[in-house]
Amino acid sequence: MNYDLIVIGGGPSGMMAAGRAAELGARVLLLEKNKRLGIKLLTTGNGRCNLSNLTGVRDLVKSFGEKGKFLFSAFSKFSPEDVMDFFSQRGVELKVEKNNRVFPVSNKGVDILNVLIAYLKASGVEILFEAAVKSIKKNNQEISKVILTDGREFFAKNYLISTGGLSYPSTGSSGDAYIWLKNLGHQIIKTYPALVPVIVDEKFVKELEGVSLANAKFICSKDDKVINAQEGEAIFTANGLSGPAIFALSGTVARNLPNLKLSIDFIPEKKLIDLEKIIQEEFLKNKNKKIKNVLSLFLTERLVEQILKISNISLETEVNQITKINRQKICETIKNFSLNITRVDGYHKAMVTSGGLDLSEIDPKTMRSRIIKNLFVVGEVLNLDGPTGGFNLQLCWSTGKLAGENVINVYDNEK
Numbered sequence: 001m002n003y004d005l006i007v008i009g010g011g012p013s014g015m016m017a018a019g020r021a022a023e024l025g026a027r028v029l030l031l032e033k034n035k036r037l038g039i040k041l042l043t044t045g046n047g048r049c050n051l052s053n054l055t056g057v058r059d060l061v062k063s064f065g066e067k068g069k070f071l072f073s074a075f076s077k078f079s080p081e082d083v084m085d086f087f088s089q090r091g092v093e094l095k096v097e098k099n100n101r102v103f104p105v106s107n108k109g110v111d112i113l114n115v116l117i118a119y120l121k122a123s124g125v126e127i128l129f130e131a132a133v134k135s136i137k138k139n140n141q142e143i144s145k146v147i148l149t150d151g152r153e154f155f156a157k158n159y160l161i162s163t164g165g166l167s168y169p170s171t172g173s174s175g176d177a178y179i180w181l182k183n184l185g186h187q188i189i190k191t192y193p194a195l196v197p198v199i200v201d202e203k204f205v206k207e208l209e210g211v212s213l214a215n216a217k218f219i220c221s222k223d224d225k226v227i228n229a230q231e232g233e234a235i236f237t238a239n240g241l242s243g244p245a246i247f248a249l250s251g252t253v254a255r256n257l258p259n260l261k262l263s264i265d266f267i268p269e270k271k272l273i274d275l276e277k278i279i280q281e282e283f284l285k286n287k288n289k290k291i292k293n294v295l296s297l298f299l300t301e302r303l304v305e306q307i308l309k310i311s312n313i314s315l316e317t318e319v320n321q322i323t324k325i326n327r328q329k330i331c332e333t334i335k336n337f338s339l340n341i342t343r344v345d346g347y348h349k350a351m352v353t354s355g356g357l358d359l360s361e362i363d364p365k366t367m368r369s370r371i372i373k374n375l376f377v378v379g380e381v382l383n384l385d386g387p388t389g390g391f392n393l394q395l396c397w398s399t400g401k402l403a404g405e406n407v408i409n410v411y412d413n414e415k
Contacts, residue, residue, distance in 0.1 A: 003029045003126075003156040005407050006146060008133055009177075010037040012393060013379030013400035014162030015116040020404030022123035029154060030125050031146070033132040037120075038113040040164060044351075044393060045101075049109030051087070051094075052080040052102040052397070053390035060394065064386045070364045071384065074398035077405075080390075083397050090115045101390050136180045142374050143184070158407050160376040162400065165353025166191060167380070177381045178356070185371050187358040189383045192254035193350035195392075197242035200262065201340040204306060208236035211302050217268035218245050220252055220341070221261050228252040231268055240345075247388045251354045254344045264337040266299060276331045283327065287320040294319055299334070307333045352392050356383040367403035376403040 003026075007018040010032035022028040044050055053060070057075045061068040084094055084102060092115055093105040104111045120127065134149045136159070143159045163177040178188045217231045218241075234243035241262075253260060267275060279298070286294045292315045295304040308315055311329045313322070347353070357377055361370050369375040378399040386392050 003027045003154070005029070005158045005160060006031065006154055006156040007160045007162060008146065009161065009163035009379075010034070010127070011162060011164050011379060011396070012038065012041050012116070013396035014160070015120060016397050016400030017160055017162060017376070017378055017404040017407075018125045019116065019119040019123045020401050021407045022120070022125045024405065024408040026408055028123075028125045029156070030120065030127045031131040031133060031148075031154070032127065032129050035129055037117060037127070040167075041113055041116075041393075042109045044109060045103060045390075047109050048103050048107045049112045050101050050103055050388075050390040050393065051112055052083045052394045054080050054084070054096050054100040054102055060391065063391050064384055064395075067359060067384055068386075070359045070362075070382075071395065071398065073365045074367070074402045075394070078398040078401045080394055083394060086397075087112060087115055090118070099389055133176065133180070136184065138184055138372060141372055143372055156374075158374045158376065160378065160403055160407065161381055162377075162379045163381060165356060165380040166347045167193065167350040167353050175353075177377075181357055181377070181381075184369075184375070186361050186369070189355045189358055191353050191355035192251065193344055193347045194251045194254065194354035194385045195247040195351035195388050196250045196254075196347075196349050197237055197240055197345040198246050198250055198253055198262065198341055199240040199343050199345060201342050204309075205236055205240060205339070206238050208302055208306060209238045211236045211300055213243075213245075213264075213266065215268065216245070217265040218249055219263040219265070220249050220256075221263065222256055222259060227256055227260075240341075244388050247351065250344050250350075251385060253341055254354065257341070257343060260341040262339045262341050264339070265335050266303065266337060267334060272331060272335050275335065276328065279327060279331060283319045283322060287318075289319055290315070291317045291319055291322060295330070307337070310337075351388060352385045353380055354385045356381050359383050365402075366406035367399055368406060376407060378403045 005021050005026050005028045007014045007030045010030055018028050018030045057079055060075050061072050088094055092111050094102055095105050096102055132149045133146050135147045137144050145153050145155050147153050161177050166175045182188055213234045219226055220228045228249050230245040230248040232245035234241050234245045282294055292304050310333050313326055362377055363370060367376045367378050379396045
């Protein structure tokens with residue numbers, strides 16, 4: 001059977017594209033290498049599925065950095081409000097949490113997946129499971145067929161790649177699309193793990209494992225030059241740091257290794273000179289108390305212990321024995337807790353992949369390849385990665401829907 005569209009990859013962008021194209025009248029085949037759809041979708045938001053971020057289109061675009069302008073058309077045509085309407089109209093009650101993050105009220109990602117599966121069924125999408133693609137063949141500047149690992153061949157007027165990147169390889173994301181796209185004549189920008197924990201050289205961070213930072217500033221520098229700075233939440237791990245602010249830094253870290261330093265300001269809302277005054281006042285009021293107890297007014301106990309160790313001050317020292325130089329050293333360490341970055345964690349911990357298909361080779365108004373005229377590419381395969389908080393799923397919904405609609409436009413124009 002000849003199809004109007006073959007979609008390779010049953011993740012969020014692929015399901016949205018397949019469903020929309022079929023809804024508009026296309027004959028669609030969805031090839032999924034796993035035994036079920038949306039495996040990676042169920043991992044987002046710790047299983048709760050942070051499906052979008054209720055942010056204006058221009059701010060959405062900005063959140064993806066310099067490359068974000070590529071997404072203006074996609075976000076304009078299928079905004080966070082549109083995504084929320086799509087799911088709420090199909091029976092999923094949604095809520096907006098801190099930092100505009102959108103979740104199902106049930107806190108169950110499977111509710112989002114079930115809507116998509118029902119959408120595919122209602123639209124008439126044919127789904128083939130355990131259908132791993134071995135190769136994609138082209139004739140001149142058009143794809144002619146896809147060949148599965150079991151030898152079966154499938155033909156269509158148009159093809160869409162939505163296989164994701166390299167993050168969460170346990171879900172089947174193996175980077176196959178990068179090989180196919182290279183063979184088709186596309187350029188792949190070097191990939192890195194993104195939205196991933198950062199690993200440091202200092203072994204003492206093991207003693208801080210589990211310590212949460214509600215609002216700290218993290219400065220990444222190379223050769224004494226600041227290359228990125230983020231402020232927000234984080235948590236110490238056994239060998240480094242994780243959490244939203246660290247995830248936001250991780251792409252920069254991955255691309256600029258080695259010889260990177262990470263400086264943490266534990267109290268960013270106070271300037272150094274103001275912090276010194278505040279701590280001096282507390283010392284005057286608590287002269288006979290132990291230094292560790294007074295500093296615990298500002299920081300958690302385990303952080304206080306490490307800061308005092310770095311400052312070469314005994315935990316049992318009384319405040320009345322602390323010199324001005326001691327006090328200044330403590331304040332400087334609070335404002336500049338320095339660590340040496342060794343690497344970022346691997347793709348198995350990464351939420352998304354940084355790098356991917358060169359955006360200049362895709363039409364942002366249609367998601368159609370500028371090199372292979374019957375090919376569309378959507379989602380994480382593209383050289384786009386946004387911050388944590390629902391931005392990357394919004395990318396998937398928007399690019400998927402845009403491509404699904406434009407496949408039909410191509411089909412209609414060719415009839």
